[in-house]
Amino acid sequence: MYKKLTVLLLCVALTLGLAGAVAYAADEPAPSIDFEDGLYGFVGLDMSAGNADESVLSVVDYNGSKALKVEVTKKVPYVIFEISALLGDDVAKLASVTMDIGIDTGADSKFYACSGRIYKYFGEANEKAYDEWSVYLASKNPNVAKMMLDEGEAFVAGAGNYIVVSKEVDNYATKTGGTPVSLYIDNVRFFDADGNVLPVDTAAMFVPRNAETDWSNLTVVDKEVDLGMAGAGGAWSQGADGVFLNDGGTLDPAIITEDSIITVYYSGGGKMWLVGVSGGNPNGDWIRIAQETAAINDSRTMAQITGAQIIDALGADFGATLAKLQCESDMDWEVTKVTIGEKADMLYGLKDAVDLGVSGAGGAWSQGSDIYTINEGGTFDPALIVPGTLFNINFAGEGNVWMVGVSGGNPNGDWIRIAQGMALQYGSNAQITYDQIVAALGEDFASTLARLQVESDMDWEVYAVTFGTALAPYVEAKSQVDLGASGAGGAWSQGADVNTINDGGTFDPALLVPGTVITVNYSGAGDMWLVGVSGGNPNGDWIRIAQFAASKNAKGDKVQISYDQIVSALGADFASTLARIQCESDQDWEVYSVTLGTAAE
């Protein structure tokens, strides 16, 4: 009896299991991408956002099959799917995308909900919109994320459209301060409008986005406005005309002021300048502007002509007669864009930066991303806001960003805007300094400050607010000369020596004068600074210079030590006793070059 019952029950179990599998298989069409072939060259990282994470991508076993693993190191992962390459011309048929998204548990083996977005870059101009996803329960991990094109949105073949998957809320990281959990993506389906799954070529490759512009020799500009000038021509020909109102065009010469900076984005390898064509300009109706003096970057892809140079060439009253501006080069050229802007604020670097754990979004003139102080039950001690410190707001939005101080009993007022329209702001970062806080709230703000909020005059989203000690902003030095040093070492070891003439070397320390800077080009996870080794320096014969205080570039592979920092460490008379300069870091390091240059403005 038991035997028959056992067989019967086993059959029932088998049937139920098969039925479940068949039901599942019948409901879901085969995915466009399931990563079973191990290919993932069509994905990459979007590093353009200020809070972008340098995640590690790989294909691993997950949930019973292969999946794309996004191992997050610290911040927000933005994973690009190169749909234009994957789908080819079929990208124009793409109407929606689904994918399974799973998340790891925290380091404590507990489940913490996460959420993020699928950004869609569509149309001829890669307009941006997004849909949201979440994995909010352990029992629904992985969960299905969906992106749909809304009315008026369409992908265009050949336009380089793409989608980006991000993880922007990580409850584990928020609650514990630990490393954000990893993300898994599997079973990606690209649907057309009829619900048919579109096939893809998984051999397609991700196209790296150039996140860093070559600003060498140029002035970093902000608030650029495209003048609508573009074109191509042979050497010494003019084109890419910008036509002004005087000539029936749309450009108003009044937008060009002395402080304006016109940036020409071009290719061709030659120099680039402008030509002013006028009607009745007493200086002449065809005048080259900054032919030899336009600033050009090392890669010869950008040139800058200032409003002052235009005025100098065409005269102060150029606006009355200017008909057009043209581009010209000494080699064949193509101009893709010409903008007018202003000199960007130089942001400070931050030392000992602490992420205050706030984020948020709001409409224009609303406040949010509150930082509560210990005066109002929060955790931030306003007494830490001292001279030399600042807040850095990493955000998205088109407007000016500032802070609001909310206090309880501040004699200057309990609701005060701080640095409205005056914050240092460039790209996706705005900075409010101690001095600006004092100017708004008064010197004794710390005892009454209840919270700080972020506000903007346009819709805004804050990704993070960090607080720390300001470091001088990194600006690539001019006229850099390689001092011939390189090397590698472990943490806290010194090397990549630059030997001076005082020690049988070739470098003359007398060349270190006010306005000069030493730039160290390196790799390594830590900070980088110098060590001055001397013979008879009254300050000491082995002294660290700018330890943890050197300006660092955004990429983290260059630091700059100024003359003032050298003097501060070694004394003003260092040159007579300095034997050599060494590099040192708090982590394993490799130095590729050490240069001497002139500090840029």
Next chain:
Amino acid sequence: MKNMKQFIGFALALVLVVTSLGSVAFAAEGKRNITIGLWWDRYYDSTQESVEDNPFYQGTISDQMLFDVVKKVEEKYDVTIEYQNLTYVGIQESINTSVLAGTPDCDIYLVDTPIGVPAVMNGYAINMKDILPADSDIFTDHLVMNYLDLGDGGAYMIKPVSGQSVVEATYPLMFNLQMIQDANLEDPRDLYAKGEWTWDKFAEYCQALTKDTNGDGIIDVYGFGGFQQEWFEAMLMSNGTYVASNGTENFSAPEVTEVLQFMQDMYVKYNCAYPYAAESASDVMRFIYRDGKCAFSPGAAWVLGANADYNWDGSAASTLEFDMVFVQWPVGPSGNQETNKMKLSGGEFYIIPVGVEDPELVYNVFYDFTNWYDNDVSIRDDAQTLGWWYGVTGKDLDIQDWNFSVMFDMGLREQFDLVSSLNVFPDFLGLFNGDYTPAQFQETYKQEYQDALDRTFK
């Protein structure tokens, strides 16, 4: 032995079947776990074992009471309570999928109006009037619990009451008490108490208080001055109307025409409103009262606190010489003093989703859980916490108490209206200058409101 083997095989197969069925029919031993879905980490619930498990613990009586109430509720209802941080996006997805499927992931959800109102409109929230007796606190005294009246007769979005959550974001009408007294006018508070504080009376007062004080032919003091946003919001509510409370714009309604006409009349017909600033209106118009240049103005605790008008903690050098007193807004021709709403809703609400087991139990658990202060509002509405709300609006204690009472009264009467949250910016300066008739104004902007609502309730 053979029979034993057969029995074991049978037992194993039985386990396999039960597992395959996927609905392990074990009896739910232990307590029901009431889950509260939200989008941040909140304390305390049944998962904390110590009062110090809260990283924000400060050793206050409130902290201890918040911790202790968990055990009390567990024992009273034989349940456990668990907060589940689903993320903001997760809350939306959970409501839109699990509630739609009839198996809500959580027993109660924290929502804001952008999540809660669509959930109500989609039929995902339980109407408290269907499960609670009519004399429940939520419908009567509002000691512990209130709800957002969406104008549909239901009570879907419930809101725990606390002093601060009630008074915050209220914009009473405030008046310069000395100007009223010097003009020998009856106190507007008395008029309101008698039911005589109407638009007509308000306009009459504003005209009477508009003066050329030095006889140079130029008006020095206006009856009214204020920023259009909160003025428009208040006037809508005072006339019993709204602009954007559901998927259909109400900007084109005749009651809104009345509002716009009144606001324009204050400028064009009566010339009793302070000239409207063309630039930085929000910064300029809100603080006209400070120089004694207007008698009435939209008020708020933060407005009076922005410049420490009344030096509430004694640290400022001076205070305003006159008193600004709060009063409810006058009642419009289409309004009703008893039913008018007085505060645009905001903040947090909760919904009990359709499909939850025993929703009355869920509500009662939540009610007692929320009532951690055991009906002693002096603990909940801590004097030190609320001291700012009292002190910032006046230097006289009686006026402080009065102003707080007006804010509290107004704060209990919430109106859901997205009028100022849709990124629609009508040209009120043009309206005040007479560039539009109210009808033209409505015609110009009604579609913008509708488009914004379509996007919001997509």
